[in-house]
Each structure stands twice: as C-alpha cells, then as structure tokens.
Amino acid sequence: MKDERDREISSKEVLERTGISRATLNNYIKMGILPRPSVRIPEAGATGTKRIGYFPRWVLDRIDEVRRLKNDGLSIEGIVDILGSAEKNRGEQYAAEERLTDYSLSEKNVKTPSVRRNDVERHGKNTARIDLDSIGAPSYFINYKYEIEWINEAAERGIFSRRVSAIRDEEERNIFRLILDWEFRSNLTNWDELLDVHVALLKEHHLIDDAEELYDGMSRDELELLKTSCRKAGYSGGESTIRRVPVRLDGRTGTDDYSLYVSFFREGILFIYEHREELLDGIMEYLHNRGAVIQELLSKKMPTLIPFAVLVADLQESCRICAELPPEEYFEMIHEMRDILENVFKKYYGIHGKHAGDGMVYYFLKQRDSNYIVNALSCALEVKERMREFSRRWKDRKRWLNELYLNIGINEGEEYFGVLRASSSIEFTALGETINYAARISYLARFGSILVTKNLVNKLKNEDRRMFVMGLRKSHPEGEVFVENIFSRVIDLTGPDDPLKAKFMDVATVPVIELAGQREEGPAALR
Incomplete structure (x- = not known):
C-alpha cells in the first residue's frame, strides 16, 4: 500500500x-x-x-x-x-485514418467517400518532398478573424478569380466577404455550397457564434445569406483537427470535383483543394506534421494589422558579465537561460521575435481564446521568478556575488505584424513604435523590475486589472515605499545626471508603472 x-x-x-x-x-x-x-x-x-x-x-x-x-x-x-x-486504449497507436474525419453537409445529403487504408498508404509516399510550394493545388490559410493570411496563385486563379494577395486591407480579405462578392458569385454557379462548407466547418469548431460578427459593413441581403447558411450547418459528431470535404465547383468553364482538406491550427485554418485528377501524394502525412506546416505557413503569411502586447527583456550589465566569464561559460549561461524561459513564454502563447544581443522579444497576439494582455503580464512575473532561481544556481556555481537580472518593458499597440525570412529560419517582427517603446522602457528598468506602459494598463478590464499589484517605488525619510496605482513619466524616473538620459528622449513623456506581483485571490493568470 x-x-x-x-x-x-x-x-x-x-x-x-x-x-x-x-x-x-x-x-x-x-x-x-x-x-x-x-x-x-x-x-x-x-x-x-x-x-x-x-x-x-x-x-x-x-x-x-x-x-x-x-x-x-x-x-x-x-x-x-x-x-x-x-x-x-492505452498503449495503442492511432492510425492516420482514425484522426481524419470525413464531413458532409447535413442538408445536401452529399455522400462523403470513406478513407481506406490504401488511401492513407498512398498519401504516405514522398512526404519529404512536400511543402506548400510543391503542392501546386489551390490553397489558402485564414486566421480566426476569417481573413486570408496566405494564398497561392492556384487558389487566386481557380477559386477566387482575382489577386487576393494584392488586397492591402486584411478586412477586405475576409473569406465570407470574398465569397459573397458579386463578382465571385457571377463566376461560380454553386457559390452557396462553398459558403455552406466554410460556415459549417467553422461553426462545428465553435468558431462562429453570430452571423452578424463575421465581418463589418455587410448588407442586409448578405446577412440573410449568412444566417441561412448558419441554420443549415450540420454536426458530424467530432472535432478532428483535419477534415476532408467533397467539393464541386461549377464555374463558367466547366465543373471540377475536389477533395478539400481542412486543417485546424491554433493560429488559423489551412484549406487545400485536391483535384480528383491530380491526387496529392503524401498530403496526409504532411498535414499531420503540424509543427512544420504551421512554421511554413507563418513564414509565408502576409503582414497583418493586429493588436498585440510586446515584451522586451534585457540582461542587466551583460557586457560586464561577458567580460568576467570565459566565452564558453558565457554562452552556456545564455543558452541555459533561454532554454528555461522558452517554456514560460510558450505557456503564455508568446511568439519569439527578432532581437539583437543577449535580450529577448516576445509578442502576445490578440486571439479569440486568450487574453493577450493578461498573458503578457503573467508571463513577465513568472520570468522574473525563474530568473531568481537561475541567478541563485549560478551564484552557487561560480561563488560570485553577481545577481542576474532580466529587466523587462511591456507595451501594447496595433501594428503590422509579419515575418522576416532568412535562409534557414523566420523571425517575427512588428512595424511601428509599439516595440520601440517597450525596448526603451526595458533599458529604464533595473534590478529585474517590470515596467509597463499606461497605454497597456488602460486596455485591461477592471477584473483583470485587480489581479495584479502595480505602482511605483518612492523615496521616503524612513526608506523606500511602494505606492500602488500611480504612474510616472519616463523622464521623471531618470536623474538629471543620468548618462543614458538622452536615450529616453523619444519616450520621455510616456507614463509607466511597475508590475510588482499578482494577487493570490485573483483568477487564474493563464487565459
């Protein structure tokens, strides 16, 4: 016992x-x-x-x-x-076909072909050669605001008959807006069936609550069409991350039959149209390699205007520490620190961004199923705690008095967010002042403190605001005191003789506050 x-x-x-x-x-x-x-x-x-x-x-x-x-x-x-x-069924391995759920529209009575083992075996060939460029079939990727973030030329020609990638405004790339466009409907006789497929799949995954919220500025007729499609949407009894949907497109030049593969990711949904006469060898194995697929999609996504919080962290006195340590130990320390903190950032859905030197940049994007601002603040506090443990281990190891501090600045804004592609990797970045302000504020932070802009705090709901302890440290005749719920301009936090004062001039009037902790009685931080 x-x-x-x-x-x-x-x-x-x-x-x-x-x-x-x-x-x-x-x-x-x-x-x-x-x-x-x-x-x-x-x-x-x-x-x-x-x-x-x-x-x-x-x-x-x-x-x-x-x-x-x-x-x-x-x-x-x-x-x-x-x-x-x-x-x-402990210990059993799922076959690929058990994870692939066929789908049929409830009111169309379309018979969906079953997935046989030889189909899966056929799809398992030549996996190594498959990527989005080599597929060649009409394909596109939408986010959870229903906006197309990536599309290939085959889809532009064969599905939409227009250069969707040339549309600068992401709201105009909304999939439902595009399908209900008069030109699209004039090119595709059975456009309503394609609309029903998209509505049904998204509704089944609880990604549609109200037809009126699908996009702004819809006409009364468009709203009625979407409501009708929502009412017709059936339920196939599951929420597999991959669907195969039979689709027929009746265009001006004839009829084409496809198997539409739909793969759901946290970042969005991928649609691939496999023509019945041009089968895609290895497509199932490719889609089940989810990490590689989403990495490739993110590297190709069009820049998107999106609200986000950005966290910039810099190692205090990194130049001095680098000078004190042998090169191999310094690199070991930096790698170990990043490995430890990477799991924290993943826990709160942070996306690693481009940053020079020893620091780190992580973005927290606004999404339907997470509170991006609360995640950024909660993540910063956990990073601070992990750094305390990390610093203690290195003090014990080196027998030195150095404290390892990661100073953090956090800001919120709405900017164009995209990727910079290198030969073997991708780097996420955002244009505009949001990240620049966060970077400047991180330089102002000292001894592992977390400085947050008033702009970000103002975006918090009252119940979320009460989760956190924020304020400023003020000098007092009896010692330093922490005063809650007050802000200060950046320029007022720098001394008159501060050699770095000029570095903060572009953010001199930005109000900031220190994030000191999280209240124990508050709700769970991770959202």
Missing part, C-alpha cells in the same frame, strides 16, 4: 506543480481527461483540511500533454476525444 501511495500526488501538489487553477482541475476530471481522485484523510504532516484528493503521478504528464495540444491548435473538445480514447 505504501509503494502505491508513493506513486500518488495530492491535488494541492498538482495545482502547485502545473500552475492550473482548481476550477480547471475539476473541469478536466468532469471531461474525463483526468481520473477521479482517491479522497481520503491527508498524509501525516498535511494541514488545513480533513480530507484531500490523491491522483496517480502520471496526471502531471497528462496536464502537460493538454497544454501541448492546446498550443498545437486543438479545441478542448478535440483534446477530450484524443485523450479519452487514449485512456481507454
């Missing part, structure tokens, strides 16, 4: 080690992601409760798996499907 209990972990430990809230833990139990705990009298030494729940230790790995699947773009319902099946 003792050996069995040694392999268990209390609910309190689960919460502490994973960072999830008790409400989330209870939801995972209700949905079958986690087993029901064994409730009993606490082990010797535990205090504060008469009875406590105990789980098998593998639930820690299960919660990490849930987080990974969320990052890969799965909805919670899709995760339940995967992990619930995995729990019932």
Whole structure:
C-alpha cells in the first residue's frame, strides 16, 4: 500500500506543480481527461483540511500533454476525444485514418467517400518532398478573424478569380466577404455550397457564434445569406483537427470535383483543394506534421494589422558579465537561460521575435481564446521568478556575488505584424513604435523590475486589472515605499545626471508603472 501511495500526488501538489487553477482541475476530471481522485484523510504532516484528493503521478504528464495540444491548435473538445480514447486504449497507436474525419453537409445529403487504408498508404509516399510550394493545388490559410493570411496563385486563379494577395486591407480579405462578392458569385454557379462548407466547418469548431460578427459593413441581403447558411450547418459528431470535404465547383468553364482538406491550427485554418485528377501524394502525412506546416505557413503569411502586447527583456550589465566569464561559460549561461524561459513564454502563447544581443522579444497576439494582455503580464512575473532561481544556481556555481537580472518593458499597440525570412529560419517582427517603446522602457528598468506602459494598463478590464499589484517605488525619510496605482513619466524616473538620459528622449513623456506581483485571490493568470 505504501509503494502505491508513493506513486500518488495530492491535488494541492498538482495545482502547485502545473500552475492550473482548481476550477480547471475539476473541469478536466468532469471531461474525463483526468481520473477521479482517491479522497481520503491527508498524509501525516498535511494541514488545513480533513480530507484531500490523491491522483496517480502520471496526471502531471497528462496536464502537460493538454497544454501541448492546446498550443498545437486543438479545441478542448478535440483534446477530450484524443485523450479519452487514449485512456481507454492505452498503449495503442492511432492510425492516420482514425484522426481524419470525413464531413458532409447535413442538408445536401452529399455522400462523403470513406478513407481506406490504401488511401492513407498512398498519401504516405514522398512526404519529404512536400511543402506548400510543391503542392501546386489551390490553397489558402485564414486566421480566426476569417481573413486570408496566405494564398497561392492556384487558389487566386481557380477559386477566387482575382489577386487576393494584392488586397492591402486584411478586412477586405475576409473569406465570407470574398465569397459573397458579386463578382465571385457571377463566376461560380454553386457559390452557396462553398459558403455552406466554410460556415459549417467553422461553426462545428465553435468558431462562429453570430452571423452578424463575421465581418463589418455587410448588407442586409448578405446577412440573410449568412444566417441561412448558419441554420443549415450540420454536426458530424467530432472535432478532428483535419477534415476532408467533397467539393464541386461549377464555374463558367466547366465543373471540377475536389477533395478539400481542412486543417485546424491554433493560429488559423489551412484549406487545400485536391483535384480528383491530380491526387496529392503524401498530403496526409504532411498535414499531420503540424509543427512544420504551421512554421511554413507563418513564414509565408502576409503582414497583418493586429493588436498585440510586446515584451522586451534585457540582461542587466551583460557586457560586464561577458567580460568576467570565459566565452564558453558565457554562452552556456545564455543558452541555459533561454532554454528555461522558452517554456514560460510558450505557456503564455508568446511568439519569439527578432532581437539583437543577449535580450529577448516576445509578442502576445490578440486571439479569440486568450487574453493577450493578461498573458503578457503573467508571463513577465513568472520570468522574473525563474530568473531568481537561475541567478541563485549560478551564484552557487561560480561563488560570485553577481545577481542576474532580466529587466523587462511591456507595451501594447496595433501594428503590422509579419515575418522576416532568412535562409534557414523566420523571425517575427512588428512595424511601428509599439516595440520601440517597450525596448526603451526595458533599458529604464533595473534590478529585474517590470515596467509597463499606461497605454497597456488602460486596455485591461477592471477584473483583470485587480489581479495584479502595480505602482511605483518612492523615496521616503524612513526608506523606500511602494505606492500602488500611480504612474510616472519616463523622464521623471531618470536623474538629471543620468548618462543614458538622452536615450529616453523619444519616450520621455510616456507614463509607466511597475508590475510588482499578482494577487493570490485573483483568477487564474493563464487565459
């Protein structure tokens, strides 16, 4: 019995080690992601409760798996499907066809061909040669504002009959706006069937709540068409991350039959039209390599005007530390620091951006299923805590007095966000002043402090604002005091003889505040 209990972990430990809230833990139990705990009298030494729940230790790995699947773009319902099946069939491997769900429109009575094993085997060939450029089939990628972020020439010619990539305003690239355009409808006789496919797939993944919210400025007729399509949308009984939909396009020059592959990612949705006479060898294996696919898509996406928070972090006195350490140790320290913090940024959905030197830049994009500002602030606080632990380890190792501080500046804005492509990698960046302000403010921060612009704080909802402790440190005859909920201009935080004063002139009048902590009674930070 003792050996069995040694392999268990209390609910309190689960919460502490994973960072999830008790409400989330209870939801995972209700949905079958986690087993029901064994409730009993606490082990010797535990205090504060008469009875406590105990789980098998593998639930820690299960919660990490849930987080990974969320990052890969799965909805919670899709995760339940995967992990619930995995729990019932432990040790079994899913075949590719079990993860591919066919789809048919409920009112069209279209018979969807089943996926046979030889189909999967056929699709498994020549995987290494497949990428978006070599596919050649009409393809496009939309974000969760329904805007096309990438499209190839085949889709522009064969589906939309226009240069969608030349449209500068991303709102004008809205997929529903494009389908309901009079020119599109005049070129495609059965445009309404293609509309129904898009509406049904998105609605099934709970990505459409109200037809009126699909895009701004729609006419009354367009609204009625979208409402009708929403009412017709059926439900196929699952939320697989990959769909195969039979699609027929009746154009001016004739009829073409396709298998439309639809792959859902956290960043958006990829559509690939496989013509019945031009089969795509290896397409299924390619789509299941989700990390490589989304990396390629992100490298090709068109610049998008989007709200985001940006976090810039710089290692304090990095030049002095570099001079003190042998080169191999300095690089080891920097690599170790980045490896530790990378997991923190991933946890809060941060996207790594371009930054020169020893610092880091991460973007937190506004998305439907996450609070990007709360994520940025919560991430900064966890980074600060991890740096304290990291600094202690290096002090013990080197027997030195150096403290390793990562000074952080955070700002929010709406700018064009895109990628800079290198030969072997991609770098995300944003145009405009938002990142420049964050970078300047990070230089002003000292001893691991986190400075946040008033602009960002003003975007927080009241209940989110109450989650965090913010203020400024003020001099007092009896010592320094922390005064909550006050801001200061950057220029007022620099001394008259500060040699770096000129560096802050472009942000001199920007009001900032220090993020000092998070209130324990507040809601869960990760959203």
